[in-house]
Amino acid sequence: MNLADTARSALRSLRANKLRSGLTTLGIIIGVAAVITMLAVGEGAKRTVQAQLKSLGSNTMIVFPGTITASGVRLGTGTRNTLTEGDARAISEEVPGVLAAGPGMRGTAQVVHGNLNWSTVVFGVTPEWLIAREWRVARGRGLDDNDLRTGAKVALVGQTVADMLFGGTDPTGQVIRVKNVPFEIVGLLAAKGQSFAGNDQDDIVLLPISTARSRVLGGGPGRSRTVGHISVKMADGVDMTEAEARVRQLLRQRHRLQPDQDDDFNIRNLSEVVEAEQAASGALSGLLAAVAGVSLLVGGIGIMNIMLVSVTERTREIGIRLAVGARSRDILTQFLTEAVILSLIGALAGVALGLGSAAALGHFAGWEIVLQPHAFVLAVASASIVGIFFGWWPARRAARLSPIDALRYE
Amino acid sequence: MTAETLIEVGDLRREYRLGEVTVPALQGVSLSIRRGEFVAVMGPSGSGKSTFMNLLGCLDRPSGGRYLLAGEDVGRCDADRLAAVRNRSIGFVFQSFNLLPRVTALENVELPLIYARVPAAERHRRARERLARVGLAERAGHLPRQLSGGQQQRVAIARALINDPPLILADEPTGALDSHTSLELMALFQELNAAGITIVLVTHEHDVAAFARRVIHFRDGRIVEDHPVQRPARAAEMLAGSSAPAPPSLIT
Numbered sequence: 223m224n225l226a227d228t229a230r231s232a233l234r235s236l237r238a239n240k241l242r243s244g245l246t247t248l249g250i251i252i253g254v255a256a257v258i259t260m261l262a263v264g265e266g267a268k269r270t271v272q273a274q275l276k277s278l279g280s281n282t283m284i285v286f287p288g289t290i291t292a293s294g295v296r297l298g299t300g301t302r303n304t305l306t307e308g309d310a311r312a313i314s315e316e317v318p319g320v321l322a323a324g325p326g327m328r329g330t331a332q333v334v335h336g337n338l339n340w341s342t343v344v345f346g347v348t349p350e351w352l353i354a355r356e357w358r359v360a361r362g363r364g365l366d367d368n369d370l371r372t373g374a375k376v377a378l379v380g381q382t383v384a385d386m387l388f389g390g391t392d393p394t395g396q397v398i399r400v401k402n403v404p405f406e407i408v409g410l411l412a413a414k415g416q417s418f419a420g421n422d423q424d425d426i427v428l429l430p431i432s433t434a435r436s437r438v439l440g441g442g443p444g445r446s447r448t449v450g451h452i453s454v455k456m457a458d459g460v461d462m463t464e465a466e467a468r469v470r471q472l473l474r475q476r477h478r479l480q481p482d483q484d485d486d487f488n489i490r491n492l493s494e495v496v497e498a499e500q501a502a503s504g505a506l507s508g509l510l511a512a513v514a515g516v517s518l519l520v521g522g523i524g525i526m527n528i529m530l531v532s533v534t535e536r537t538r539e540i541g542i543r544l545a546v547g548a549r550s551r552d553i554l555t556q557f558l559t560e561a562v563i564l565s566l567i568g569a570l571a572g573v574a575l576g577l578g579s580a581a582a583l584g585h586f587a588g589w590e591i592v593l594q595p596h597a598f599v600l601a602v603a604s605a606s607i608v609g610i611f612f613g614w615w616p617a618r619r620a621a622r623l624s625p626i627d628a629l630r631y632e
Numbered sequence: 633m634t635a636e637t638l639i640e641v642g643d644l645r646r647e648y649r650l651g652e653v654t655v656p657a658l659q660g661v662s663l664s665i666r667r668g669e670f671v672a673v674m675g676p677s678g679s680g681k682s683t684f685m686n687l688l689g690c691l692d693r694p695s696g697g698r699y700l701l702a703g704e705d706v707g708r709c710d711a712d713r714l715a716a717v718r719n720r721s722i723g724f725v726f727q728s729f730n731l732l733p734r735v736t737a738l739e740n741v742e743l744p745l746i747y748a749r750v751p752a753a754e755r756h757r758r759a760r761e762r763l764a765r766v767g768l769a770e771r772a773g774h775l776p777r778q779l780s781g782g783q784q785q786r787v788a789i790a791r792a793l794i795n796d797p798p799l800i801l802a803d804e805p806t807g808a809l810d811s812h813t814s815l816e817l818m819a820l821f822q823e824l825n826a827a828g829i830t831i832v833l834v835t836h837e838h839d840v841a842a843f844a845r846r847v848i849h850f851r852d853g854r855i856v857e858d859h860p861v862q863r864p865a866r867a868a869e870m871l872a873g874s875s876a877p878a879p880p881s882l883i884t
């Protein structure tokens with residue numbers, strides 16, 4: 223019996239029991255729909271994270287001041303000001319592969335222009351920091367070494383701050399007051415959008431670190447040269463693990479730490495943050511995969527059940543086929559084909575349902591949805607495997623019947 | 633007419649085991665049938681006729697004894713070989729027709745060819761030809777339930793003929809039919825026999841057995857009588873002589 227004949231006769235016997243066949247495929251339909259949705263959502267989340275990662279720079283690390291361990295109690299990151307501008311300079315000069323390493327300080331402040339005010343994040347930074355964090359200037363200029371040396375009262379503002387205080391008009395050349403200190407806006411930053419933590423990255427004001435330290439973010443000249451963090455950007459293709467080890471070694475040496483002492487700083491690799499993010503979206507995918515797995519299993523058992531019923535009902539038909547020359551292999555193929563066609567029909571309906579639910583999620587939940595061809599291949603393949611796996615046992619029962627027993631069956 | 637042996641059975645036995653009890657349905661049957669014979673098998677109910685026919689048709693396996701079909705020891709064949717023998721060498725006609733209920737007469741006739749892997753076009757051609765030969769050319773598209781009993785049995789015969797087997801086995805083929813329809817069917821069997829096909833046919837009716845050229849009697853799983861029929865009745869002539877309308881053309 224060739225494939226076309228087998229498929230045709232399988233379709234005919236499934237059509238003879240349309241309702242039953244339809245109900246049997248429900249499990250497969252739901253399972254395949256879950257597979258399609260899972261892959262569409264998972265891939266969408268992955269692309270989103272990747273896009274954000276790209277905007278942040280994957281080969282970026284940030285060094286934070288470390289914790290003090292005081293009689294066994296950890297006091298939290300940044301409880302001691304251990305990092306200096308000298309550390310930043312040393313990293314950029316002594317660690318191979320560093321593209322830029324710049325210090326930064328972070329605070330929040332009220333920013334005022336005329337009668338408008340806006341509470342935002344204020345960073346004291348250097349030109350190197352701008353490079354390390356991949357900030358580009360959309361209008362005006364960035365910061366230069368002269369600004370830092372002279373403690374110039376100049377500022378760069380993010381898109382959101384510009385919108386809030388200037389309502390879309392060009393902010394460069396205007397003056398804003400940060401903690402009552404007037405700053406001239408020399409540049410408008412190019413928009414970055416949301417971070418993967420969901421923060422608006424464009425809600426930001428950047429000042430030269432020297433000015434920020436003395437005028438805005440407190441501390442006063444007495445505590446000069448300590449910094450809030452150091453941003454480091456490595457050249458493309460540099461091994462981040464190795465770079466991190468080198469930075470650690472350099473800082474331990476500069477801070478004169480003994481081998482038995484803990485680091486007094488923390489290095490955070492942005493790709494670790496992203497990995498955590500991916501693990502979270504992986505958990506969602508895992509949940510959908512579990513739904514898909516359970517549905518396919520239940521669907522498979524449904525198919526097995528209906529095929530067993532079908533084999534019993536059609537024992538006489540099997541006897542007739544054997545009597546006119548069907549081999550047991552032909553009978554096996556026939557029932558296996560029916561099981562597979564049943565699950566493939568379920569798979570097609572499941573693909574349609576999955577496309578629908580993925581589109582609905584994209585529309586109503588605002589998730590990014592990415593449909594890939596291999597999702598369909600996977601869905602159809604898993605349905606076929608379910609059909610073969612669960613159709614095998616009933617088909618074998620049919621194939622093992624002896625011709626005369628099957629013919630005599632009432 | 634050749635005298636070549638087609639069927640050779642020696643001490644053929646078949647026991648059915650029903651729990652503790654063993655039913656000896658066939659208790660040592662020896663017999664040989666030459667090509668071209670037309671044998672009627674008679675005997676009381678339960679004497680083992682169907683058991684014997686199922687063994688001859690390779691639908692069942694004997695508990696003991698030997699069975700040579702056209703010189704081949706089918707007792708030693710594996711399941712696939714037996715399937716091939718059923719497909720090519722034997723046409724089986726049942727009392728209850730045994731047609732697939734959901735497919736047309738034409739597709740029922742084609743069924744053995746599907747398992748012989750004959751291409752579709754060739755299958756249709758041959759199946760139409762066989763249906764015409766049993767007088768049912770116009771009924772090719774009918775489902776079994778749309779046909780009379782006699783017509784269904786003709787479809788079954790067309791199916792049995794599809795691979796030009798040397799042997800046709802029929803277990804009470806007229807058992808479910810009225811006497812006129814039976815007569816038509818016997819005319820068909822005689823015609824096929826005249827064309828060289830060996831026929832072994834089980835019947836309870838002496839009228840039917842009268843069309844054969846040899847009659848075998850079974851009792852309690854054994855052959856108790858085996859005699860030739862001197863002057864077999866001619867079904868076609870009886871039909872022509874009867875008042876009933878002539879059947880559709882039996883001869884192609």
Ligand SMILES: Nc1ncnc2c1ncn2[C@@H]1O[C@H](COP(=O)(O)OP(=O)(O)OP(=O)(O)O)[C@@H](O)[C@H]1O
Nearest residue numbers: 648649650655657676677678679680681682683684
């Ligand atoms: N599948 C079976 N299981 C058990 N016993 C069986 C089976 N088939 C037949 N028999 C027994 O074997 C014996 C012979 O049965 P068989 O069907 O060959 O008789 P038969 O001559 O064809 O009778 P009939 O004229 O009524 O068709 C009977 O006693 C019957 O009860």
Ligand SMILES: [Mg+2]
Nearest residue numbers: 681682683803
């Ligand atoms: Mg019988």
